[in-house]
Amino acid sequence: MERLSGLDASFLYLETPAQLMHVCGVIVLDPSTMPDGYSYAAFRDELERRVRDVPEFTRKLRRVPMGIDHPVWVRDSHFDIDRHVHRLALPSPGGYAELVELTSHLAGLPLDRSAPLWEMWVIEGYQDDKVVVFSKMHHATVDGVSGSNLVSHLCSLEPDAGPMASSEPRPAGHEPGRAELFGRGLLGAMTRPLNAVKLVAPSTQLIAKTVGRARAGTAMAAPFSAPRTSFNGTITGHRAIALADMSLDDIRQIKNATATTVNDVVLAVAGGALRSYLEDRDELPSSSLLATVPVSVREQSQRSGGANKVSALFAKLGTDTEDPLERLRDLAERNRHAKEHHSAISADSLQDWAEFAAPRTFGLAVRAYAGLKLPELHPVVHNLVISNVPGPPVPLYFMGALIEALYPLGPVFHGAGLNVTVMSNNGRVHVGIIACRESMPDVEDLVRRFPAELTRLKAAVVAEAPVRRTRRSATKKTAKSASGAGSRGAAR
Template sequence: MFDRLSGLDASFLYLETPSQLMHVCGFILLDPSTMPEEYSFARLQATIDERVRDTPAFTRKLRRVPLGLDHPIWVRDKQFDIERHVHRLALPRPGGLAELTELAGHLAGLPLDRSRPLWEMWVIEGYDAGLGHDLVAVFMKMHHATVDGVSGANLVSHLCSLEPEAPPLGTADDQRYGRDADHLELLGRAVLSNVTKPLHAARLLTPSVRSVASTIGRARAGTAMAAPLTAPRTSFNGTITSHRTIALVDMELEQVREVKAATGTTVNDVVLTVAGGALRSYLADRGELPEDSLLATVPVSVHGTSQRSAGVNKVSALFAKLGTDEEDPLVRLEEMATRNKHAKEHHNAISADALQDWAEFAAPRTFGLAMRTYAGLRLAERHPVVHNLVISNVPGPPVPLYFCGAEVLGLYPLGPVFHGAGLNITVMSNHGHLHVGVIACRESVPHPEDLVQRFPVELDALRAAVARSGTSSVG
């Protein structure tokens, strides 16, 4: 049978423009000294080739439907060549974090080739992290049409193990390639799909109306999640370009857990509170702090609750105020916990498949044309701000991992940025650390390191506030 993209997967293709690139990126920082054999790029490339060769997510490519009448299908790339996907670069000396993120920002602004499987890795040698020997940084890009947060973590498992010489954690036994088809068959199935769409739409109307009614009721009771289109405008809420900037920093997971335990909140509450404090400080120093709180879109995985088997993107989202209008970090955390509790209850009351179901009606031609028109007319600067940024908190491995034998010292996912929201923050846990990755439109946030360096400072301020409150031993 065909491996047809779901509407949500395909939407990421239609959303893409030359400036709004819909791939997700990530850093994997490696210590090559743990490899069973001395590091060489050729050996690393060959190992990656061996581990991805029979994994569909790495070796399938798009096949478009004639006239753009339906979403594309995935087919096996019979000419798959690892050399077109895994490339080698070296940092100029001194080869520190500034040089690494500058190079990655350039790579993040380059589109993926849609005639091939939609991923690539750049193996960057010569990274001096002050450990006495150079590290290797793998900068990976995968299109959002083929991966979301959970499936992305699963794909990394195909390359990682629990010991340097152990086999990879992931297997591809449950994955299959969809078959190819001629133009006539694809056209016929596309026509049939379009004919039945009105029936599907009718079935979605009733639960959607119920969700709207429920939202109105929650809003009246003060228990609804924050509403979109209510965000204040900032310097990163406009039309974006293809230029990207990247910044990275680490925090200690145990310190976050101490705050969580002392205050009866969650790790996510603490992370969002720290992010709110960092953004407040950043904007205040630039003379741009708005009176109202910034509004973030927080992606939520629905892999565990979705009833749909098709597609890789099984995600929903909730809106969260980050408390940038509150100076006291402890008060900000308390308010964040309350708002997040209401947002989760509100989100859980909405069908986990609602976004996936409605995305099936995204028409390839009209959706793409509308996106290009939206960007060309710079409409993001003319209507109320939908949201200020995207922020994600992703659980990662609690134990050490080894990437083709090299110990993983850092995992930094980086999501896409959008017209109207040119900033994306992702926080990922990894063996006792929280790795914070920021990616932004360069014209909107030219120096994201100024923002990201405030995260550990804000965490310290929150810990100090908790300690002063006398309710814990944090500090």
């Protein structure tokens, strides 16, 4: 038995039929590398063998009586792989359009909370000889980093090798009764006010420091300052998915030439893609779009429990700037301030405050928030979520099949019906976009602008290269002349 952290549990409380809190992935496989060839039965059996001793795949929820505390994880003694792994085939011609239509539908289906919170759909018939695995796992179970770590239980570095990580069987422990759950929950509820007092002073100091940074112009962008767009409102349960690829080498070349980071380049490309998308629809706001960027605090966290160890920073995407290179430079400078600001915040502050999310009250508040359409009445908190997840730099094999592409997909929220997640994989950067279908009906038009915007940014960097070389040369000559003059003066 393991109690959910407040942050993990919050993803359960945030969930409604329209606001689903699972993360998804579209994994495109080449089954020709499988040593014994592909068959669904063998694939399912090997998957069962690899997940059976991994708690994240075999535990389920138990609620605490009266909802006085967060739920607990218990081992599913009746774990059945067939409740989690399903087989489908694409209709002819089995191309990209058919794949995104099917995965969009699957992404809009909730997970069964009476079983471990994950599913995989093995989709055959993609581009004649490819197999696609569409995975779903609840955010209460994984964040970006822990989700990537879980993949290591299913993947190998060679087609016929074992998984990169293996789990030792853990004792299942006893199944808690209602009295034990209630007693533990009551004890937690009684000590919670004492913990709240400890958080007040650090939070007050943080607010004061933030005000100081805002006055100095070095604070990260503030929430509730985003302009309204067509995808910022109350969402439905329908989803639309679109996928694209970019060159990691191009991103690194731009990063090196401009002394920025990979994340800066990704955000600048996203800003340019969104700018052109909104401009073509006569919807471009005069001020920049604001993105929430999840940040892993796993290495800095002092908390041992909990699957989610994340925080977030807010980033303006420069959609109000036409020149791609100027957008990148401005964004990189703002990101430096945002990171400095974020580093001053305790890595565990979000997790600590999330402990006070009351199960019943939180859930009712979320439903009321959506039912009253409040996202359309108050200022926009943020326009979208953008995540950049580092992936494997070498080829990986999923059950022996070569991973050709891995597109991650995060949740969308009331008020921000668009999520963009990118992941590097063996020299490529895979872009996964998921949106509320009613908020953004033509998500395909947005995703195809990402590689186009990267090309545009790279061209701008290449065009400016001679200017940078000339400036560096002039600087060196000036420095040399000054040095020579100084030496002559000293000799005299």
